[in-house]
Amino acid sequence: MNKKFTCIICFVLVMTALGTGTGLWCIYHSGNLLLYEATKESSDYSSSAIAERLSNTVDMTGMILADNSIQDLLSVASDFRASNNDKSKAFRTLSYVIPDYYQNFRQNGIYYINLYNPSYVTYSNPARYREVPPEITEALLAAAHEHPGDAIWVTDYCEEYGLFLVRDVRRAKDFQLDTIGTILVNINLNEVIQNSAGQVFDSAPPLYIIYKEGKEIYHSPKLENQAIPAISRAADYGTIGNPGSSCFFYTRGTIPEVGWEYLCLRPNDSVVQARFLSLFLSLSVIGLTLFASLLFSRKMFLSISRHFYRLLRKMNQFGKDEPLSPSTVFDYSGRTDEIGALHQGFDQMARQVQELIQKNYVNELLTKEMQLKALENQINPHFLYNTLESINSYAKAIEAEPISRMVEALGSLLRITLSKSTAKSVIESEVDIVKDYMAIIEVRFGDRVQYELSIPDELYHTPIPRLTLQPLVENAINYALEEIIGTFRIQITGKRENGMVILTVSNNGSQFPENVLENLETNQISPHGFGIGLLNINKRIKLQFGEAYGLHIYNVESEDLAVVQIRLPEDQKDI
Incomplete structure (x- = not known):
């Protein structure tokens, strides 16, 4: 620290000398x-x-x-x-x-x-x-x-x-x-x-x-x-x-x-x-003044730095779990400047930490034990998959084709959503998730639900954050299907436009509040339910690709449509 400070002072003095010399030269000239x-x-x-x-x-x-x-x-x-x-x-x-x-x-x-x-x-x-x-x-x-x-x-x-x-x-x-x-x-x-x-x-x-x-x-x-x-x-x-x-x-x-x-x-x-x-x-x-300034600055710095060295020694003792001993060289309890505040604050913090360690040590052990037991009681995904396979086999045996389709779709959906794979997701994998989800919905609601998937094959390898499309489709069904008496239609399309890949999820029977994303971000609308999902998807896209991309939400009132656009970059390198 002394060397750094000396270098800084020397640099300042040299620059001052250069500036003064330049001024003298200008005056001479x-x-x-x-x-x-x-x-x-x-x-x-x-x-x-x-x-x-x-x-x-x-x-x-x-x-x-x-x-x-x-x-x-x-x-x-x-x-x-x-x-x-x-x-x-x-x-x-x-x-x-x-x-x-x-x-x-x-x-x-x-x-x-x-x-x-x-x-x-x-x-x-x-x-x-x-x-x-x-x-x-x-x-x-x-x-x-x-x-x-x-x-x-x-x-x-x-x-x-x-x-x-x-x-x-x-x-x-x-x-x-x-x-x-x-x-x-x-x-x-x-x-x-x-x-x-x-x-x-x-x-x-x-x-x-x-x-x-x-x-x-x-x-x-x-x-x-x-x-x-x-x-x-x-x-x-x-x-x-x-x-x-x-x-x-x-x-x-x-x-x-x-x-x-x-x-x-x-x-x-x-x-x-x-x-x-x-x-x-x-x-x-000028030379004598600079030399005297260097000596005076160094002396002043040493008079200040020794207090920081004492604080560093206290920190080292605290880091080694050694008990803090009060300073016998200087008493900082009555000092009111910044150095006194640092020492007093550290001593108080150290005492509080030691008290907290003593009080919370037993509680920490109990908490760890409870967490271990909770982990042991979690459902094993393999057990769940095996159970779904058994149900599927039984459904096929009794020729219950709808149940078999639902179980197969649910199993496929769970394998993808519960997978811990670090592989990057693309539009094709998101479409597969939507297909499995819609297979379950078609069995549940029959002809009341109609959906159309129109995404060109050339866009299937475009990178996209995981679980982006399916939550939007699920949101459309949850918020619109119960409100509509007739046929519920949902359409998923994809295209290239202005250097972007744009995926659109539109449905009838529901309307988004005006400026829904902005109001969710500023807490003007409480982000309960799917609001959290919208914010999550929008933030993940922006974090991965940049602020120019994300969700764009609007309504087409003339056709009674609620529309969500997903905007992705067309040319993606090293994503």
């Missing part, structure tokens, strides 16, 4: 999800701000392309027929215009703007321009020429020289569309990202890694010496790094307009450490 949703919303807004600044830069180049004065000045610079004086005036004018655009749009992270034409270059900041090697500048201009008029983002040099936007200026006058200049804009991508993130995140701005077509084009300077593990492209958020060193919570997204993929990384060391510490403390407290 929900925390990640909430952090992701908060960070995702902020990073999406930040990425939209980045895209807006980049889009503003593209719009600025579009304004330069559409500026009529710039178109005219570039046309002069590109015209080989123009004088040097005209070209110098155009250069001086452009030297004021381009810096103005730079001053107006520098908050978008623009580092400098250069405007190239066949005659000269206009700079917004010559010192910054000289930081870029000439061969890179030539490559940038070539990229613009490959797509005349389109704004081209060049990301190949982001790590060293920043992000570049290049765009050819095409002559709009008279729709000539020849290239008269090229705009080159250098953007400090780190400044764009920091300014955009600073608008969203109140605390320290997050770190970014930006990819174009799967290739990294930018990472925040603070990640310069950080080894960022590879991140599954299927994960939209998660944690990377090791707590205690460099741990980040990341979200993945795409910068609108340009379609660059980014990772937004937020330092997560303190959060992760706090969450791991909370998880460790929670699991420790």
Whole structure:
């Protein structure tokens, strides 16, 4: 019992631990999800701000392309027929215009703007321009020429020289569309990202890694010496790094307009450490609580189980016919709880049983002796059969044929009804009993009784409880024959219908009370006489074959018939 109880307690505690652990995991996962949703919303807004600044830069180049004065000045610079004086005036004018655009749009992270034409270059900041090697500048201009008029983002040099936007200026006058200049804009991508993130995140701005077509084009300077593990492209958020060193919570997204993929990384060391510490403390407290619960439960069970062990010892003593001795360890006579009630009840029962044994022992011996004598005085069936045979022989000797038929039928009927054979009964054997019984009835009542037996031979081997048909026939005769003056007719038929074998016993001259079976079962009609037989037959059929089968009793008033149907299963296996 101790082992079973310990196993039950352990099972309950394990299930509790699993449930608690699952709850903690759900809380931990929900925390990640909430952090992701908060960070995702902020990073999406930040990425939209980045895209807006980049889009503003593209719009600025579009304004330069559409500026009529710039178109005219570039046309002069590109015209080989123009004088040097005209070209110098155009250069001086452009030297004021381009810096103005730079001053107006520098908050978008623009580092400098250069405007190239066949005659000269206009700079917004010559010192910054000289930081870029000439061969890179030539490559940038070539990229613009490959797509005349389109704004081209060049990301190949982001790590060293920043992000570049290049765009050819095409002559709009008279729709000539020849290239008269090229705009080159250098953007400090780190400044764009920091300014955009600073608008969203109140605390320290997050770190970014930006990819174009799967290739990294930018990472925040603070990640310069950080080894960022590879991140599954299927994960939209998660944690990377090791707590205690460099741990980040990341979200993945795409910068609108340009379609660059980014990772937004937020330092997560303190959060992760706090969450791991909370998880460790929670699991420790749960473990200690479960262990203390196990010890306490076991101690409480032992304090209760010892009283049951004492009760078991009393039962063992009582089972061995040993006299019950009062407990010397604990007195249960004054205890009012369930344990006290059990001990008090058992002690009282044991005393009463011992008294009953002493009082009834002699009476039991006398009763046994009387039963033996009653058994000795019972009629021996063999003696009865031999007597009937003697009567039959005598009747034949004096040529009393009716008496001989009655005796033969009675003998056959008694052999079947008094037989203790365990063989299963079938409809054929029930029909034989009815034939013997009706042979006696025909001798008694002559032509007053007419009966018809119409059961197909194919139904004769259908199993049926013993003594089912004959009691129904006897009931019909006993309750109707005395009430009818004319001819009494009884009909026994059989058929298959709706997957059942249905035997019908119908007679004239009597009527069943309404709902006779239901009223007998609920004692609304006293089950005396044949009522007991009807209930007995109905219950035996239901017990053997199921609730769907049994007796169905009704009247056909138009023909003055009382009908009993016996419903049996058609397909019977292993019955």
